Amino acid sequence: MKPLVLGLPAPMVTLTPHSKSLMQHRRFSPAFCSSLSSEPIDIKDSKLEYKTGILDDFFLNSFRNKLVKEVGWDSEKPGYDGLIELAKALMMSSRSNSQTKDAAVRILKSLFPPFLLELYKILIAPIDGGKVAAMMVARVTVFTCQWLMGVCKVNSVDLPDGTSCNSGVFVERCKYLEESKCVGVCINTCKLPTQGFFKDYMGVPLVMEPNFTDYSCQFKFGVNPPLPENDDTLKQPCLDVCAIANKRRDIQKNVDVTKCPKA
Numbered sequence: 001m002k003p004l005v006l007g008l009p010a011p012m013v014t015l016t017p018h019s020k021s022l023m024q025h026r027r028f029s030p031a032f033c034s035s036l037s038s039e040p041i042d043i044k045d046s047k048l049e050y051k052t053g054i055l056d057d058f059f060l061n062s063f064r065n066k067l068v069k070e071v072g073w074d075s076e077k078p079g080y081d082g083l084i085e086l087a088k089a090l091m092m093s094s095r096s097n098s099q100t101k102d103a104a105v106r107i108l109k110s111l112f113p114p115f116l117l118e119l120y121k122i123l124i125a126p127i128d129g130g131k132v133a134a135m136m137v138a139r140v141t142v143f144t145c146q147w148l149m150g151v152c153k154v155n156s157v158d159l160p161d162g163t164s165c166n167s168g169v170f171v172e173r174c175k176y177l178e179e180s181k182c183v184g185v186c187i188n189t190c191k192l193p194t195q196g197f198f199k200d201y202m203g204v205p206l207v208m209e210p211n212f213t214d215y216s217c218q219f220k221f222g223v224n225p226p227l228p229e230n231d232d233t234l235k236q237p238c239l240d241v242c243a244i245a246n247k248r249r250d251i252q253k254n255v256d257v258t259k260c261p262k263a
Contacts, residue, residue, distance in 0.1 A: 049151070050175075056147035063148070066107040084179045087189050097188050104193035109201060117201045125203030131159075133204050134167035134222035141169050141219065149217070150175040157220045169219035178215045183236045186210055191233065195225050212236055 052060075060083065067086040068074045071093065075082035094100040109117070125133040138154050146152055149171045157168035177186045191208045198206040198221070207225040209218040210233060228234055 050146045052147045059144060059147055062111065063107070066110050070103045070107060080175075080179065084176075084185075087176075087180060087185055088182065091182075091185055091188055094188075097184075097192075100188040101193045101196065104189045105197050105200075108193065108197045121201065121203035129161070130204065130222055131165050131167065133202070135165060137198065137202065137204055138167045138169050138219065138221050148176055150178075157218075157223065159222050160224070165222060167221040169221070171217040171219070173215045174210065174217045177210060177212075177217070181239055182242050183212060183239060186212075187234065187236075199224075209233065212239060 060080065064083045064086065067083065067090060071086050071089045073089075075085040075089075077085055090103055091100050094103065120133070124136065127133065142152055142154055150173055152169050152171040154166055155168040155170045156164050156166050158164050159167075174186075176190060180186065187210075191210060195206045195208060198204045204221055205224040207220045207223045209220070211217065225231065
């Protein structure tokens with residue numbers, strides 16, 4: 001969402017005489033992609049809560065300021081709570097879901113220098129059938145977006161050409177969905193605009209698969225999303241905990257919430 005191409009320091013490793021000998025007789029290659037079926041990273045035992053730092057605060061404030069410009073006012077709530085209130089306001093103030101999506105895409109675009117997106121799409125996206133670009137954005141997404149989504153990890157996903165590639169991002173329990181408690185906010189301010197942004201402005205196909213039962217989410221960079229009529233995510237009912245849906249129930253008795261009206 002707000003990727004920054006930054007290099008991370010390599011971990012310090014102490015080599016024993018035996019390990020040195022092995023290294024001298026072994027070739028190392030960056031085996032990021034293969035023709036084998038994907039093996040997702042096991043995250044069942046990982047229930048860590050992401051602790052934000054100074055850089056994360058910068059990302060949050062930047063994203064929130066862009067939301068304020070689109071909505072026209074700022075929330076009195078501090079930090080992340082205020083961001084969620086603004087995201088709901090963005091959705092509810094729009095005349096249509098399409099208008100909400102367009103506004104969210106504008107926010108994402110405004111977080112990047114225009115030339116950076118153009119260069120990435122022209123120079124990086126075509127390399128190796130798009131796999132290099134997909135792997136890069138997956139890693140940068142993990143590095144820059146855990147403040148927004150919570151703990152997440154790069155994992156392997158199956159690509160349309162039959163190969164598998166470490167271009168996936170698995171979000172253990174999406175903080176954005178959990179805090180907004182709204183299918184419409186997830187779909188119209190996150191899933192659809194993010195998919196469109198990466199495809200249209202960075203040349204990287206993306207499908208996002210949120211799970212509204214356990215709040216997890218699977219990103220698959222390098223994979224095109226299904227047509228809207230075939231996307232089950234867009235047919236999800238309102239969450240029982242959704243404050244917007246509960247207000248509708250109170251105002252309109254017998255209202256049908258088998259499908260989120262904002263999805």
